Amino acid sequence: MNGVARLPLVAVDAECEVRRRLIEPELQVGATQLVEPETVVAVAATGTGQSVRIAVAVELGVSPQEATRCLVRALGDRVEAGEVVAARRRGLRTFQVTSPIAGRLERFDEETGSLVVVAEAPRQPVRALVAGEVRAVQDDTLAIRVVGDLVQGTVLLGPECAGPLVVLADRVDRELPVEEFDERCRGAVVLAGMTVSSAALLRLADVGAAGVLVGGLSLSALEPLIGGRSGERMRQLVLTGEAAWPLSLGVLLLEGFGRLPLAEPVFSFLQERSGRWVSLLRAESVGLERPLALVSSRSFQGRPLEPVPLEAGIPVHVGIPARPGVGRLRSAPFRSRTFDGFMFPAVLVERDGQVDQVPLDLVTPLGLNP
Helix, strand or coil: CCCCEECCCEEEEEEEEEEEECEEEEECCCCCCEECCCCEEEEEECCCCCEEEEEHHHHHCCCHHHHHHCECCCCCCEECCCCEEEEEEECCEEEEEECCCCEEEEEEECCCCEEEEECCCCEEEEECCCCEEEEEEECCEEEEEEEEEEEECCEEECCCEEEEEEECCCCCCCECCHHHCCHHHCCCEEEEECCCCHHHHHHHHHHCCCEEEEEEECHHHHHHHHCCCCHHHHHHHHHHHHHHCCCCCEEEEEEEECCCCCCHHHHHHHHCCCCCEEEEECHHHHCCCCCEEEEECCCCCCEECCCEECCCCCEEEECCCCCCEEEEECCCCEEEECCCCCEEEEEEEEECCEEEEEEHHHEEECCCCC
């Protein structure tokens, strides 16, 4: 199994492309323009608008085919709430159908005689979130070239965000009390240590924090926020991120779910960057498999983010759910076998003076010399 390589957990002065995908954007920047994290790059819709189905045929008492001829507005027209969209005259009386919402007449179902009205999604300014150069503007995507220092995480809950890094934690294995989160956190991305409680998350949202970096979050901290511990709610939270998250701030879990301390080298790496702008970004925004924290350097001189060969002697991060941490690789990848004959790729990793066999999928090059 020679030649196995992986992207490092941590990288310095890495060059990457951040893609901001927008819905019906009115762009405010162009190619080659330099942007800062707070630069407004577009005004765009915030999501998909509400849709309403109006049973025109039923309300007018006609067949679906006849209902088509009763429409008084064309498909694609914009209407206001209460505006007449269909009418039928019967004797001396005129029967009318009005739209319950303001929006656009999207389509008419000829089989049911129903008209679909789609409300316009709210529009708001969209920030760049990173410092860099706009490389391309195409349809609904804005590509920004960025050079910066990055740390890969496991899960990003809530929206992508950016702000100056405020380090409140003093240890990798400490949970800060709620009262520690004060006005210092306003507009900032907070390095909070091992974990935070649901009360602390609510407090951070109240003071206007942009985001939080932690080792992990326990299920008990999430329950009050998502309305329970059901598997479906958790699945939606992990898969949809922002859509199922009730708070305005983003939370990047560097190790995963649970009360998990940060890896000491990663904590020190972030500590050294206190005060600099950091962005919490989804994997798809940077073309990677994992979300990350990106500290923009505002430099044009960077190195491509390239895989690191898994060779004996290099420092690695071990993502064992119950005991994540940092160790040193003591073998090249090899094939191991379970007691029932199942084959899987593995490596030997030394941690705390002990060498253990670890599944290859749980090992990532650290990218630093601890």
